[in-house]
Amino acid sequence: MTASPPITELHFDDAPNVDEVPGPRSRALRERQRAAESSAVLYPTEMPIAFHEGRGATLEDVDGNRYLDFFGGISVLNVGHCNPYVTEAAAEQTRRLPHSLDFPTEPRLDLIEKLDAIAPGDMAGASRVVFGGPTGSDAVEGSIKLAKQYTGNRGMVAFYGAFHGETSGAYSLTADGKYKADYTPLLAEVEHAQYPYPFRQDGAPQETVDRALEDVKTLLADRYGAMPNPAGVWVEPIQGEGGIVVPPAGFMSGLRDLCDDHDVPLIVDEIQTGMGRTGEWWASDHFDVTPDAMTVGKGVGNGHPLSATVYREELDTWGPGGHTGTFRGYNVAMRAALRSIEYVEDHDLLDHATELGTYIRKRLARVDSPLVGQVRGMGLFVGAEFVDEEGRPAPDAVGEVRQRCLERGVLAWGGGRDDNVLRLLPPLVMTHEQAEVGLDIVCDAIERVSAGRD
Ligand SMILES: Cc1ncc(COP(=O)(O)O)c(C=O)c1O
Known part of the structure; x- marks a missing residue:
């Protein structure tokens, strides 16, 4: 080695x-x-x-x-x-067995167990993983299906300034009117709430948080404004494409509380912020928030395409074939991912x-x-x-x-x-x-x- x-x-x-x-x-x-x-x-x-x-x-x-x-x-x-610590394992796996659908392999299970060990908050030791395909957007699609299947609901809450990818479901959550215009209608029943952005919004940081949470609360619970059937709230813990927008303290924990109060899954998109990028494994860790599900992509395979939806085991109510895809068994990227995590730890x-x-x-x-x-x-x-x-x-x-x-x-x-x-x-x-x-x-x-x- x-x-x-x-x-x-x-x-x-x-x-x-x-x-x-x-x-x-x-x-x-x-x-x-x-x-x-x-x-x-x-x-x-x-x-x-x-x-x-x-x-x-x-x-x-x-x-x-x-x-x-x-x-x-x-x-x-x-x-x-x-x-070299990553490429050695990836090259060896390329020669041995790159592809194996979702049959059990050691690279696959080693990675799943490692992701479980470093998962945020209470998710650690109690998570499940579904691989959907190589890109972040695939993981977001998986999270949409997971939330809908688990809740039986259809409505989705996301935020202004959000980027969650460009496949149809993910694009519905992305808030980018300019580029989406050519492709609508996308998924119906998506509403966007304000994301706290103190540099651009009036008032003290706390006021931006209060307004954003009030928006979400309206969507989840207001008798005269709520979506009738929310399946989940999707949020970037720090908006990436939106401009590295760090929400003030109280936003992510407030969202967690709102989702708990209204029994709606909180899905945190860690595709750009995860894998140690922010100085913790997940940006959720900075805010002491445990998501119900989180999406992982980009840095996980360190250049080898891989993405995943990691979620609390209670949400694992779908059966065989609940979410499938040909390239969700790419052992090369899985070996690369495990080595990348080990490298971050070792150094x-x-x-x-x-x-x-x-x-x-x-x-x-x-x-x-x-x-x-x-x-x-x-x-x-x-x-x-x-x-x-x-x-x-x-x-x-x-x-x-x-x-x-x-x-x-x-x-x-x-x-x-x-x-x-x-x-x-x-x-x-x-x-x-x-x-x-x-x-x-x-x-x-x-x-x-x-x-x-x-
Ligand atoms: C937060 C977030 N979610 C999802 C995506 C989509 O990932 P991909 O481009 O791999 O489909 C991105 C990509 O920039 C992202 O930053």
């Missing part, structure tokens, strides 16, 4: 080290892609790079440019690109994520720029919301900052309801030294963009 190397040994040592970005080979591959692939392709429209190899928190492109990776495949590469990466995230937020908060309206997040789930002199969203400024970072070898991503949030989601294996170098570049870029706008 491979040793589990320390985080300092995982990376290209010389990153960032860039010459021309994008270089000629990147441009050529992007042209080939443009000629052959769907116009729905998104990421290279914002970052026209063709990647070639990844190591730890660094990436190399086809022209030999090396980057510090502050977006980690959008919260996927938590233990780093090609972490104290929850503490590391907490410490490094605090450092990154402090650096961003100290930047001398009126553009940065608020810096927020938990662990290595970091967002900086950009505003103009009137306090309005400034998405162009985020784009300019990202472009300057890219040209100097730092990959950062955007997000937010108005695309005006700079998102930093580095692999949890990024070292302090790498973060310092990266933040020098990010902070310099912000100051230069601000100066250019004076």
Whole structure:
């Protein structure tokens, strides 16, 4: 068995080290892609790079440019690109038995038992897992079926600013009028409530919480406004695509109480926040909330597609075939997932994520720029919301900052309801030294963009 190397040994040592970005080979591959692939392709429209190899928190492109990776495949590469402790097991499993539907295998059961051990709150030791398919959206679909089957109800409550995926059920929960418009009607009987977002909403943080909870209460219980048959409440414990929106204390616990009072399952979407990203295994842990079900995806397989719905065993009332799918037995990703969890444990990466995230937020908060309206997040789930002199969203400024970072070898991503949030989601294996170098570049870029706008 491979040793589990320390985080300092995982990376290209010389990153960032860039010459021309994008270089000629990147441009050529992007042209080939443009000629052959769907116009729905998104990421290279914002970052026209063709990647070639990844190591730890660094990436190399086809022209030999090396980057510090502050977006980690959008919260996927938590233990780093090609972490040898993970790839060894995945490669061995690829040679032995990649696919086995849902027949029992050791990789499958080892992972299920490990997920149960690290599940939030009272779910630990008392959970069940259903695999539905490789993507996060598949897990959300599974959670919708689970909640409907368990309650016999149909209504669903979600939140403004939410992103839960783009398959029809998940898209119904996603709150994105602009992109959904072409595909409606989706599932009927979905209502969205306010999500507390103090930076954007009037009043003290507690008032934003009270208003959000009041909204949910109306939907669950008001004689004159409630949905007649709620099957569940779906919530991101910190909104990711919505702009790293951290709800104030009292929101998640208030939701838990409301769901208990009205006997409605609380389904927490940990697809972007889970697997140690926020400095705890699950963001739910920060709020001392035990979900009835949680959806897991993205970082769980560390780049090997895998998703799951983990739920309290009382909800396990469906029978054989209650939720099926061909690719819910991908042993390669299951081995990778178990190794990723072990790597986080063996290298104290929850503490590391907490410490490094605090450092990154402090650096961003100290930047001398009126553009940065608020810096927020938990662990290595970091967002900086950009505003103009009137306090309005400034998405162009985020784009300019990202472009300057890219040209100097730092990959950062955007997000937010108005695309005006700079998102930093580095692999949890990024070292302090790498973060310092990266933040020098990010902070310099912000100051230069601000100066250019004076
Ligand atoms: C919170 C959340 N839920 C669900 C999804 C959908 O996951 P996928 O893109 O793997 O289908 C995402 C993806 O960004 C997400 O952030």
